[in-house]
Every structure is written in structure tokens, then in C-alpha cells.
Amino acid sequence: MPLHRSSVRRYLEGPGLRPSSLTAVFLMREEDSEGVGPMPTVTVREIPQRIRELEGAGIRSVKVFAGSRLRDSNASQGAAPTGLMMRAIRAVKGTAAAMAVMTETCLCSHTDSGECFVRRTPGGDIDMRVSCEAIAEQAVAQAVEGADIVGPAAMLPGSVRAVRQALDESGHSDVAIMPHVIFASSLYAGYRATMRAVPASGSRPFQISPVRPEQAVSTGLDYLREGADMLLLEPALASVDTLVRLKAVAPSVPLVPFSVSGEYLRLAVAGEDGKRDTGVLGEAYTMMARSGADGIITYGALDLARSLTAG
Ligand SMILES: NCc1[nH]cc(CCC(=O)O)c1CC(=O)O
Numbered sequence: 001m002p003l004h005r006s007s008v009r010r011y012l013e014g015p016g017l018r019p020s021s022l023t024a025v026f027l028m029r030e031e032d033s034e035g036v037g038p039m040p041t042v043t044v045r046e047i048p049q050r051i052r053e054l055e056g057a058g059i060r061s062v063k064v065f066a067g068s069r070l071r072d073s074n075a076s077q078g079a080a081p082t083g084l085m086m087r088a089i090r091a092v093k094g095t096a097a098a099m100a101v102m103t104e105t106c107l108c109s110h111t112d113s114g115e116c117f118v119r120r121t122p123g124g125d126i127d128m129r130v131s132c133e134a135i136a137e138q139a140v141a142q143a144v145e146g147a148d149i150v151g152p153a154a155m156l157p158g159s160v161r162a163v164r165q166a167l168d169e170s171g172h173s174d175v176a177i178m179p180h181v182i183f184a185s186s187l188y189a190g191y192r193a194t195m196r197a198v199p200a201s202g203s204r205p206f207q208i209s210p211v212r213p214e215q216a217v218s219t220g221l222d223y224l225r226e227g228a229d230m231l232l233l234e235p236a237l238a239s240v241d242t243l244v245r246l247k248a249v250a251p252s253v254p255l256v257p258f259s260v261s262g263e264y265l266r267l268a269v270a271g272e273d274g275k276r277d278t279g280v281l282g283e284a285y286t287m288m289a290r291s292g293a294d295g296i297i298t299y300g301a302l303d304l305a306r307s308l309t310a311g
């Protein structure tokens with residue numbers, strides 16, 4: 001078996017996973033608030049050190065999620081320049097201007113209902129126009145602070161177009177849009193609890209049913225027509241089929257699986273020292289890279305990047 005000699009195997013090895021294709025995740029928390037829920041959180045004050053660690057490990061991008069303390073029916077604080085998201089973006093860019101900042105652009109961490117949209121009346125119809133406006137306003141505010149890639153995540157039809165138009169009109173035509181293509185899943189529970197973004201209605205009506213694969217592909221294509229530059233797919237492990245199919249029909253579009261909270265909590269198990277073992281996640285991400293993923297967004301980015309460079 002001449003190709004199995006270790007020297008030959010090493011010589012033939014492909015590029016594999018690289019730290020630069022991993023995106024770290026910051027779930028933001030205010031300095032004076034307790035962390036709630038199972039997911040690790042970050043404060044603005046901790047950002048400089050966290051960014052230096054990520055840079056040291058070869059990571060070049062971070063995806064930031066942040067909510068408002070004050071929540072109301074129309075997510076009125078979502079675009080406030082003093083908001084946690086805006087302070088977090090400034091802190092990342094102030095530490096490392098070259099670090100690519102991705103944001104979540106959504107209403108669920110700013111509404112009192114935990115829904116990703118605004119309703120006309122409590123419990124009433126979804127106000128598409130007002131919701132899209134609020135999402136677009138948030139995107140512009142994030143771009144003003146230096147966000148490189150905004151991430152509309154409510155899946156409202158027309159929201160990506162609204163974001164593209166608002167960015168262009170405000171002089172941010174160089175800011176990219178990576179909307180979330182989301183399958184309904186129980187794997188978001190840890191994130192929702194931590195971000196206090198549990199939908200009052202019990203579900204997110206625009207997320208794609210896992211038994212409708214055609215809808216996942218066509219939703220991704222819809223977003224591209226609305227002006228998306230790349231696509232985020234979540235949960236990562238549950239959307240590899242969609243990744244492969246989208247890659248085949250839109251080969252030049254960057255496709256980025258988001259390995260979500262439930263995947264992290266279940267697959268990166270903590271050892272006796274409390275450190276989570278990211279080995280299984282790494283195997284899954286290698287498969288995703290083989291399947292055409294252009295990068296992976298993961299809570300395990302730092303540990304994984306360190307293990308890649310150590311190995
Ligand atoms: N608002 C959309 C959104 N943004 C982040 C996540 C989940 C991320 C994770 O679980 O890590 C979700 C899904 C949801 O809330 O239904």
C-alpha cells in the first residue's frame with residue numbers, strides 16, 4: 001500500500017481546516033449583568049484581549065450578537081449608537097482594524113416579544129414594512145461603526161433588499177450582506193436563553209421546515225436576487241445538503257455554515273478540566289469544507305484554531 005506510508009500521506013495532504021476560515025462568535029453581555037443561559041458571553045471591556053487571542057491563533061473574523069437592555073414592541077433600541085452592538089463593533093475595530101466584523105441584524109434581541117419582527121398590534125399581524133425598516137436601520141448603524149458584513153436573520157421576504165438599499169443610500173455600498181438561511185431547529189435554545197430572545201409565539205414562522213429542502217435552496221437564491229453577497233446556513237450540520245446544492249447552482253457565492261449553540265453544547269463536551277473538546281466539531285467542519293463551505297462560524301473557533309496550529 002505505497003500511498004499509506006506516513007511520509008507520502010503527509011506529502012499528499014490537502015489544505016484541511018485553517019484558522020483563517022474559522023469565524024469566532026461573541027454573544028455580548030453588559031458589564032453589570034449576569035450571564036444567563038448556557039452559552040459563554042463577552043463584555044465590551046473583555047473584547048481587546050479576546051481579539052488579541054483570536055489574532056494570535058490566526059483567526060481573522062468575528063460574528064457579533066448583541067441585544068438591548070430596554071426592549072419594546074418595535075425594537076426601538078436596535079439601532080441606537082449607544083447600544084451594545086455598536087459599542088462592541090467599535091471595540092473590535094479599535095483593537096484590530098483588519099479583523100472582519102460580521103453582525104447579526106435582527107429584532108429578536110430588541111423586541112419585548114423575542115420575535116424577529118414587529119407586529120401591528122400585540123399578537124396581531126406582522127408589520128412587514130416597519131420590520132424591514134427597523135432591520136435596515138440597524139444594518140446602517142452597524143455599518144457606520146465599521147461592520148464589514150451585516151447579517152439579516154429574521155428571514156422576512158424583502159428584508160435583504162431593504163438592507164441593500166439602505167446601505168447603498170447611506171454611502172455603505174462596500175458593506176457586504178450575509179443573510180441567515182435558517183432551518184427551524186431545537187438547536188437554538190441555548191442561544192435564545194442566553195440572549196433572552198425566546199419567541200413569545202413559541203416559534204419563528206419564517207424559518208424553513210426541515211422537510212422542505214427545495215424551499216431552503218430557493219430561499220437562498222431569493223436572497224441573492226435581493227442583493228445578498230454570501231449566505232449563512234444554520235444549523236451547520238443540518239444544512240450540508242443545502243450547502244452542496246447551493247454550491248452547484250451558485251458556485252461563486254461564499255457559503256458559510258453557522259455551527260449553532262446546540263451543536264456546540266452537544267458536540268464539544270467539557271472534560272474534567274472544564275475545557276471543551278472541539279475535536280468532533282473539527283471533523284464535522286472538515287466535512288463541510290469538503291462539501292464546499294467557504295468558512296465556518298463557530299463558538300469553538302479559538303480552541304479549534306489553537307489545536308490546528310499545535311497539531
Ligand atoms: N434570530 C435568528 C438567530 N440568530 C442566531 C440564532 C441561533 C444561533 C445559535 O443557536 O447559536 C438564530 C435562530 C433563532 O433564534 O431562531
Ligand SMILES: [Zn+2]
Pocket residue numbers: 106107108109115116153154
Ligand atoms: Zn431574530
